[in-house]
Amino acid sequence: MTGRIATLVVDAPGRARFDEQPExxxxxxxxxxxxxxxxxxxxxxxTWFRGxxxxxxATWDAELxxxxxxxxxxxxxxxxxxxxxxxxxxxxxxxxxxxxxxxxMAYGHKTVHxxxxxxxxxxxxxxxxxxxxxxxxxxLGPICANGLLHAAxxxxxxxxxxxxxxxxxxxxxxxxxxxxxxxxxAAQHGAAEVIVADPTPxxxxxxxxxxxxxxDETDDLPATLKQRWHHAPGDRGADLVFxxxxxxxxxxxxxxxxxxxxxxxxxxFYTGGADAVRLGEEFHHNGLSxxxxxxxxxxxxxAAFWDRRRLSHETVLLLQxxxxxxxxxxxxxxxxxxxxxxxxxELSQRRRHVLSAVFETDFARQA
Numbered sequence: 160m161t162g163r164i165a166t167l168v169v170d171a172p173g174r175a176r177f178d179e180q181p182e183x184x185x186x187x188x189x190x191x192x193x194x195x196x197x198x199x200x201x202x203x204x205x206t207w208f209r210g211x212x213x214x215x216x217a218t219w220d221a222e223l224x225x226x227x228x229x230x231x232x233x234x235x236x237x238x239x240x241x242x243x244x245x246x247x248x249x250x251x252x253x254x255x256x257x258x259x260x261x262x263x264m265a266y267g268h269k270t271v272h273x274x275x276x277x278x279x280x281x282x283x284x285x286x287x288x289x290x291x292x293x294x295x296x297x298x299l300g301p302i303c304a305n306g307l308l309h310a311a312x313x314x315x316x317x318x319x320x321x322x323x324x325x326x327x328x329x330x331x332x333x334x335x336x337x338x339x340x341x342x343x344x345a346a347q348h349g350a351a352e353v354i355v356a357d358p359t360p361x362x363x364x365x366x367x368x369x370x371x372x373x374x375d376e377t378d379d380l381p382a383t384l385k386q387r388w389h390h391a392p393g394d395r396g397a398d399l400v401f402x403x404x405x406x407x408x409x410x411x412x413x414x415x416x417x418x419x420x421x422x423x424x425x426x427x428f429y430t431g432g433a434d435a436v437r438l439g440e441e442f443h444h445n446g447l448s449x450x451x452x453x454x455x456x457x458x459x460x461x462a463a464f465w466d467r468r469r470l471s472h473e474t475v476l477l478l479q480x481x482x483x484x485x486x487x488x489x490x491x492x493x494x495x496x497x498x499x500x501x502x503x504x505e506l507s508q509r510r511r512h513v514l515s516a517v518f519e520t521d522f523a524r525q526a
Contacts, residue, residue, distance in 0.1 A: 162181075162182050162271070163179050163180065163181055163182055163270075164179070164180055164181075164182045164269055164270055164271045165177045165178070165179045165269060165270045165496075166178050166179075166180070166238060166267070166268070166269040166270075167240055167241075167267070167268035167269065167496075167499050167500070168236050168237065168238050169207050169208055169235065169236060169237040169240065169503075170235055170236045171210075171235050171236075172208065172209055172210035172235075173208065173209070173210075173504070173507070175208060175499065175500035175503050175504070176500055177497070177499075177500070178238075182271055183273070185250055185252055185273055186252065186273065187252050187253075188252060188253045188275065188276075188277065189251075189252055189253065189273045189274060189275055190248050190250065190251040190252065190253055190256040190258075190273070190274050190276065191248065191249050191250035191251070191271065191272075191273055191274075192244075192246035192247065192248055192249070192262060192264065192271065192272045192273075192274050193246055193247050193249050193270070193271055193520075193522045194244055194245070194246045194269065194270050194271065194272065194496075194520050194522060195245050195246060195247060195261070195290060195519070195520060195522050195523040195526065196244070196245040196290060196291055196293065196294050196493075196517050196518065196519055196520070196523060197241055197243060197244050197245075197267075197268045197269075197294065197496065197517070197518045197520070198241065198243030198244075198294030198295065198299065198515070198516070198517050198518070199241065199243075199499075199502070199513070199515075199516040199517070199518065200241060200242060200243065200299065200336070201335075201336075201506055201513065201516070202335065202337075202405060202428060203242075203428065204240050204241060204503065205503070205506060205507055206428075206430055207237045207240060208503045208504075208507050209507055211430045211431075212233070212430070213226070213430065214231065214232045214233040215231050215233055215234065216228065216231055217230075217231060217232065218230050218231065218232035219232060238267075239266075239267040240267050240268050241265075241267045241268045242265035242266075242267070242297070242298040242299070243263075243265065243294035243295065243297065243298060243299055244263065244264045244265060244266055244267070244268075244272070244294065244297070245261060245262070245263055245284065245290050245291075245293035245294055245296075246261070246262055246264060246272065247259070247260070247261055247262075247522070247526070248260055248261075248262060253276055255276050256274070256276050256281070260283055260284070261283070261284040261290055261293065262274075262281050262282060262283055262284060263281075263282040263284055263293045263294070263296035263297040263471070264279060264280065264281055264282075264297050265279075265280060265297045265298040266279070268496065268499060268518060270496070270520055270521075270522070280297055280298075280467050280468070280471070281297075282296050282297055282468070282471045282475070284296065284475075285475065285479070287479065288475065288478055288479060288482065289478075289482055289486055290523075291486065291490060291493065291517055292478045292482055292485060292486060292490075293478075294517055295340065295474060295478065296471050296474050296475055296478070297471060298454065299336065299337065299340070300340060300470070300471065300473075300474025300477070300478070301454055301467050301470035301471055301473075301474060302337060302426065302453075302454045303337055303340040303341040303344050303426070303474075304320060304344060304470040304473045304474060305452050305453075305454055305457060305470055306341050306344075306401050306403075306424050306426045306452045307320040307321075307323055307324060307341070307344050307345065307348065308320060308323075308452070308457060308458060308461065308465060308470075309323075309424050309450050309452035309458050310322075310323025310324060310399055310401075310422065310424050310450075311323035311324075311458075312458035312459075312460075312461060313422055313448070313450070318458070318461060318464070318465075319348075320344065320348050320473060321348035321349050323399065323424075324345045324348050324349060324350040324399065325348060325349035325350070326349060326350070326351050327350055327351055327398035327399055328350075328351055328352050328388050328397050328398045328399075329342070329345045329350045329351075329352065329353045329354070329397065329398065329399050329400070329401065330353075330354050330356060330384065330397040330399070330400045330401075330413070330416050331345070331353065331354070331355045331356065331371075331400070331401045331403060332356050332357075332376065332400060332401070332402050332403060332404055332409045332410075332412055332413045332416075333355075333356075333357060333402065333403035333404025333405075333409055333427065334355045334356070334357030334359065334362030334363060334365065334366050334373065334403075334404075335357075335362065335403065335404065335514075336489070336514065336515045337403045337426055338355060338357070338362075338401070338403035338404065339355065339362070339365060339366060339369060339371075339489060339514075340477075340485075340489070341401045341403055341426065342355050342366065342369070342371050342401070343369055343370075343371065343477065343481060343485070344473075344477060345401070346370065346371060347477055347480065347481065352372065353371050353372065354371070354372040354373070354374055354384070355371050355372065355373045355374075356373075356374050356375070356376040356380055356412070357373070357375075357376055357404070358375055358376045359512070361491075361512060361514060362514060363375070364488075365488045365489060365491075365514055368484065368487065368488030369481070369484050369485070369488050369489070370484065376404075376409065376412060378412075380412060380416065381396070381412060381415035381416040384396060384397060384416050385416070385418075388418070390418060393419070394418055394419055395418055396416055396417050396418035396419075396421060397416050397417050397418060397421060398418060398421060398422075399417075399421065399422050399423075399424065400413040400414075400416060400417055400421070400422070400423045400424070401423075401424050401426060402423050402424070402425045402426065402427050403426050403427055404427055405427040405428045405429050405430065405431075406427075406429075406431075407429065407431070407432065407433035407434055407435035407436050408435050409427070410423070410425065410427065410429075410433060410435075410436050411435050411436050411437060413425075414436070414441050414442050414447055414449070415440075415441045417441070417445065417447050418445075419445040419446055419447075420445070420446045420447065420448070421445070421447055421448070422447070422448045422449075422450060423447065423448070423449045423450065424450050424452050425449060425450065425451050425452065426452055426453070454467070489514060489515050490514075490515050490517055491513050491514035491515055491516065492513045492514075492515070492516040492517070493516075493517045493518075493519055494516060494517075494518060494519065495518070495519055495520075496518040496519060496520045496521075498518075499518055502516060
């Protein structure tokens with residue numbers, strides 16, 4: 160079965176379109192996936208649409224673990240955007256991938272993908288899961304679960320997701336998609352209290368709808384939380400903060416809200432640097448820890464126990480348990496895939512706000 164494949168492309172800052180190409184014959188060992196739903200990761204994808212992504216100015220040297228700012232590693236046109244796809248397998252030339260089932264993958268906004276089960280992360284979706292929620296399974300949900308895993312690594316060598324949050328007072332700075340799912344993971348795994356701080360009323364309302372507490376992200380929030388969360392004399396504040404908003408002011412607030420020797424697990428992406436972070440203040444005087452959690456790495460020593468497959472499994476369990484609330488309060492927009500260029504423009508120009516947008520293809524409407 161061949162036809163044409165439409166792919167969302169960003170030709171230059173502020174210019175997105177669909178590129179249509181003939182679909183090639185399916186190669187040996189591959190399977191054909193017809194996209195039903197494709198989730199928008201607005202924070203990351205807008206960096207390509209706005210021209211602020213760091214890979215447009217530097218190359219990541221994976222061996223040295225350094226950025227080489229003498230040359231960019233990416234340029235326009237950008238032909239792969241997004242990492243939250245749900246598709247139906249319609250043809251297969253590999254015994255490990257039967258036809259007919261739904262899978263979650265991360266291959267970008269396009270109508271058809273030829274997948275390789277030997278090199279790509281493919282998750283078979285259970286029949287009792289809303290396929291729209293499947294967009295979180297392959298990549299974004301594991302990002303959030305990995306944040307909990309990094310918190311747990313501070314407590315034990317053989318970690319479960321609950322080990323870093325059970326019975327603890329947790330603040331989440333940033334109520335976007337990653338912040339809300341991370342907060343929900345923390346609540347699901349036994350946190351004593353989870354508060355989401357965000358300046359946007361719609362995000363705070365979504366947090367409340369998910370059963371979390373929500374507050375505005377204000378300069379006096381750390382003092383308010385430290386009056387509320389009292390452990391012992393001279394020991395006030397959050398046990399743990401998940402920092403999920405890519406602004407230096409949010410990281411500064413996260414550090415200020417911690418109790419002495421507390422931990423910030425940082426899942427944010429700072430395209431504008433972090434000049435507002437004052438490491439000579441609370442960070443130093445309270446002996447705080449700052450730990451980066453990003454999906455390319457599980458904590459050191461955890462690879463024998465955890466990989467992306469297991470993080471995806473934990474995501475499926477969360478979605479099965481809390482799927483109705485997530486569908487109602489987190490998925491704010493389901494729009495045709497053809498409207499993706501317009502939506503990117505409206506979001507970039509701040510003419511529209513979405514909490515979590517999902518693109519729906521013609522294949523989904525025909526199902």
